[in-house]
Amino acid sequence: MSIIFKRHSVRRFTDEKVSDELINNLLRAGMQAPSACNAQPWEFIVVSKDEDKLAISKMHRFAGPAAKASHLIITLGNLNESKVHGMIEQDLGACNENILLQATHEGLGAVWLGFHPIEDRTFKLKEYLEIPDYCIPFSVICVGYPAHESEVKSRYDESKVHFDRF
């Protein structure tokens, strides 16, 4: 089975720090994603300071895992780089999933924290990280070494599949 079937969200991390080299591998994977017209409309902020991770963990009630992660990768959509109106979210979604899959491949744990399009969340992130107006704060990906094992169950559901017509 491919790495896709091993990926799962990890929300608790050990104290071990992830190396710069591995973080760079995750960024490379993110930037390898498909995007409309190959616009690659992404930017990244890598956060590793404890005080910043703590502040971000308090930005919404499901953001707790950020506090104890080794690093946070903030993914941003650069509106100046996007070439097809309305597709930047899809580009960033592909980018985010690539990062999660690469994390699994490297033996790391990761979880995607949703920010965009909930304005209350994106406003806080934008202010705190001094993100310019032409960038959408898309998500926060928490990265670290997993503090727990998780069994991944198949989600294949035959009833969702339609052949030739709905």
Ligand SMILES: Cc1cc2nc3c(=O)[nH]c(=O)nc-3n(C[C@H](O)[C@H](O)[C@H](O)COP(=O)(O)O)c2cc1C
């Ligand atoms: C758009 C999006 C937003 C998410 N937001 C959060 C979040 O704020 N906090 C969190 O702990 N998990 C978040 N997740 C992770 C999901 O809860 C998780 O992917 C889902 O429960 C399936 O579990 P799995 O990732 O282990 O397969 C988010 C995932 C996506 C794709």
